[in-house]
Amino acid sequence: MVNNQAKITAIFAALADPTRRRILARLSNSGAGPVTALAKPFRISAPAISRHLRVLEKARLIHRRREGRVHVIRVRAAGFQPARDWLAQCAAEWDFSFDALDELLKIEQRKGKQHEVRGKNQR
């Protein structure tokens, strides 16, 4: 996963921006679309949209196909896998740690009961 750090960081950084998330939302609803149609609902300049698209492209979350002068953009579902894996790993690590905590608590509880019994016997 160490080698993946740069990829994951790029994905999370790309997703951190609300406009880029909206672009992705639009893309996953419509499937694919030319840049001009994609930019329409956003009240930002064409260069700004281009910058956002470049960030998404660098993070490998979108795919750009050139049809003559038209750039058609599509979501790359596979691009999210490193981030998914990271989340899954994060959950798996908690689960693993919790197994250890579970054991420690059981040991502690057993000891506690032994103390209780001893205490009662002494009384």
Place this chain on the structure above:
Amino acid sequence: MKSEVKISGDRMEITRVFDAPRHLVFAWWTQAEKLQQWSGCKEATKCEIDMDFRVGGSFTQKMQIAGAGEFSFGGRYDEIIEPERIVYHANFGPVITRVIVEFFEQGRGTKVVVTHEGCPDEFFSKTVSQGTTESLDKLDLLLASQAVSLPL
């Protein structure tokens, strides 16, 4: 996986029930000597924790990972309500997340809910799952059916 994992809105929740009273479970979170006995990933051979367990106090966790060297992350405690709730910010791997740990009494046991906020799951749930691409349910299934073990 014995924990329940739920992803909704912009958060990921991991829930686990422990068969021990709440004050005991809480105590394992509050001292470095205790925390480092259980906290850490599968691949970690050694885990060292430095912590200043008070609101505003910081912590660092250093782990030796077989084959990958040292990995560390740190953060700061934002809220501590004994024995109910601990909130901290963690520079956790590639993202900074807000982590909320809640302790609920459940019969004789304790339900612990760890919530990571600031995960990219807002995106997952609102776009990918509604779109034509793979859905978030897949991740839920994945997490529910198998413990994913990936080296850090």
